Amino acid sequence: PPPTAALNLSDIEEFAEKVMTATAWAYYRSTADDENTYWENQAAYGRFWFRPRVLRKISRISTATTIVGIPTSLPIYISPSALARLGHPDGEMNMVRAAGEAGITQGISHHASCSTEEIMSVKSLGQNLMYQMYMPKDRKAAKDLIKQAERAGYKALILTVDTAVTGKRELDMRLKQSSTNIAAATGKAAVDGLGIAHSIGFAKDPDVCWDDIPWIRSITRLPLIIKGIQSVEDAEIALDKYRVDAIVLSNHGGRQLDYAPAPLTVLHELHERRPDLLRKHEVYIDGGIRRGTDVLKALCLGARAVGLGRPFLYANGVWGEEGCRRVIEIMREEIETGMRLLGVTSLDQLTPDLIRYVDRDPC
């Protein structure tokens, strides 16, 4: 079917499951243990309902904002995710092209399957990308990585911190692929029977800690975003104590610790306990965002922008660049319609009074 056959992001996921290889589907869809966090990421959005306002002029609206200073036409960005080439031969390049055309930003994963040269060669003029890294065990390698990202022209550094070790991703592990298969599919060295995620996870430093943050700051001027914050306490440490430029509330799309809270729940708690932090700093959120209304709810609670991971991997797997464009188009339509029906014309009007928490099933 053509990309327009997908009316929403769930349609895209259904197509992807049918069309993609078993290896790609298992790697992209897999989550930790019993998938409680994976499902809760989305379910948490169902516990917030709107308090819409009417009779406001809404024909002209703006969905523009900035993410660590990077202008974006929508409050969404493409979350860094590994190995887009498992789904399509052009891999991350398809996402970069679609993001450039739509005027949104993207995090390029440490484990991207396209080279920096390939990515930069399809970037349009004025398009800004962020580089996501895990901390390598060898700090010299870490420094080299950061310097390479600067030289390549990335505009921000995302340090992912929810992955000290790799979560137990059973769908991926169950395929019991040989190291040769995995290496052929991913271009990375692999280990028999461990699955893709574990195979590519070995170079990370499990002892990366808060003391490394000032060190990163000392070697780069790039804005620093910490991705994978899962508690109010760590949000406070990152923003109050280490003054990082921004944080992403994220549990890696449910791929790491099962029973880690939904990022929206953490955002809600942050909003109740430390609203000042949300006013002063940029806080982004990802995990389970599949509707324009999800984006609006996160912004009402104080998030600056949201990231989407799997929807882009799936769309890329089915249609390549066109699919990535379709994800953005669907989100744009849903965000704009949602804003109008909520009675707001710009993102700064998305405030907590437009939303209410419902702790039971309201239907």
Ligand code: FNR
């Ligand atoms: C990821 N994610 C991720 N995060 C990161 O910082 N570096 C990475 O290399 C990857 N790789 C990766 C691969 C795959 C297949 C998935 C699904 C996810 C996590 C990603 O950035 C984001 O946090 C989640 O995907 C958000 O959840 P949704 O939108 O997929 O529900």
